[in-house]
Amino acid sequence: MNEALLVARVRELFSDRIGDDGAVIGDQIVTTDMLVEDVDFTRSIPLPFIARKSLAVNLSDLAAMGATPSWAVVALALPEWALAGIDSFLLALRDAALRHRIEIVGGDLSSAERLTIAITASGRTSRPLLRSGARPGDRIFLSRPIGGSATGLHLLQNGWSMDGDPPRETAYVHREFAASAIRRHVDPEPEVELGMALSALAEVTACIDVSDGLSTDLAHLCEASRCGAEIERERIPMFPDLLSAAGTLGLRPQEVVLHGGEEYALLFTSSMRESELSTRLGRPVYAIGKIVQEQEVRIVENGVSRPLEPRGWDHFSASS
């Protein structure tokens, strides 16, 4: 069983409207995400980061739907070690909620062997951004450079500290590069303001957040829109210094950029040009290709076009 099959069964049983980053209920958007210790994070990550990330992944879903955050509820299952540090968790959660103007209105507390955080967040928009709105001829945009999060995860898994300090015997990468990649992984910034701005632009046709990886999330968007895509390798904005650092770390930068997950950049489509859209938004966004009629995702590199397999994160596939 892979995730696509399971999601298809869920849609069949419950509603074929399921499948966007959030559910649309009138002008309300609702999304839920659960983070589980040893699956989504380890105990070595300080609790304030876990708190912020658990809210950030939900805020990113609201952003992908173009919603203005309104409220959230938080279900927490706490093992002893987390109960001991619960105040730092709650304080970080409160600060993140204040910063993104989302009110935490309730929750549920219980005990468990593994720290588990399930947050449901709600927002409002009069024009929800769906995955299904892309049309042939639309340009495909990324909101920011990607590849940092998967690199940061690699560093943490190979002994780097949260501050970017390397393990004893290791190839050299710049400490600031390491720290900033790790930060991208453990403390992702949801694109809340951008999502709200995209919702207000009628020329923006579809949106998704890059949580599973560019290749997989682009495939999701194309499948929902019943179209295909052609992106240009050279136009994908890459996390600063990734190209030079990757070799030292034994990472293939192309793999990291195309398939690395948990970026929480927005991937969206619009008839507008990059310069025009960036000006309207007052910030850079990056055109990386275009939507095509034929239902296949392709990538062009050095003038050669080839199919792009969705090799991002699948929660239930042993191979990824």
Place this chain on the structure above:
Amino acid sequence: MNEALLVARVRELFSDRIGDDGAVIGDQIVTTDMLVEDVDFTRSIPLPFIARKSLAVNLSDLAAMGATPSWAVVALALPEWALAGIDSFLLALRDAALRHRIEIVGGDLSSAERLTIAITASGRTSRPLLRSGARPGDRIFLSRPIGGSATGLHLLQNGWSMDGDPPRETAYVHREFAASAIRRHVDPEPEVELGMALSALAEVTACIDVSDGLSTDLAHLCEASRCGAEIERERIPMFPDLLSAAGTLGLRPQEVVLHGGEEYALLFTSSMRESELSTRLGRPVYAIGKIVQEQEVRIVENGVSRPLEPRGWDHFSASS
């Protein structure tokens, strides 16, 4: 750290409006509950029961707030064993949702070592029932006999089968008694219709569902209402045949009824008399005592009044 201290800290950091069975957002009620394998259930419980119960505990919270169910989102973390039986889980969840007229609009799927289900449910009411509305002189009501759920849990933990079949060497209790107590534990019925009816009756002043145990939930209600209560032991409706079966099972029926959790009966207060309220509702409800000014919960038995300690479920206390 016990649950009361933790909840007090959460209220201090986020909102002192937190503390009812659900959050009130305009005319919308939102509640969230998480069930975790080996804490709230074991693998020996068939997946359809786990699915129904995970929805039922949320529906019971909506009922306690007097809300008409509208939508729910479901976050699921699935270990291998549950993934193998996921279809039976999803089908049972769909059937329960249809029966209670709540639409499952979205969710989140991931993997984990322990099956974890976090549901957030929403409903609507123009008059939410709060814990804080009880006034001295109000009568205290239970919606149905209690004590079955804790007895059912005891039977399951001591080797009875889901169908009420006893382990080999055991004292005799009637198979139908055992099966019905176990059913009360594994397949609780939320009082959705009653909650909606209570919300429509202006004479109903406060409500909570009996999830932690009568003694603890009554203490919660009194604390929120800044008042006390005096209940009569003989008037508390008891699960059928519990009194005779308890001795055989080594259970103290008084403990089971006063402190046993997961009943999902409604506990509510009203100025109306039992007969009048039952007639208005078209179903029996049970007056068990009255609200008093002095902020203490007392119980009268054989004409003697004594304090009733809250000895129901505390998620973080080692002693319970």
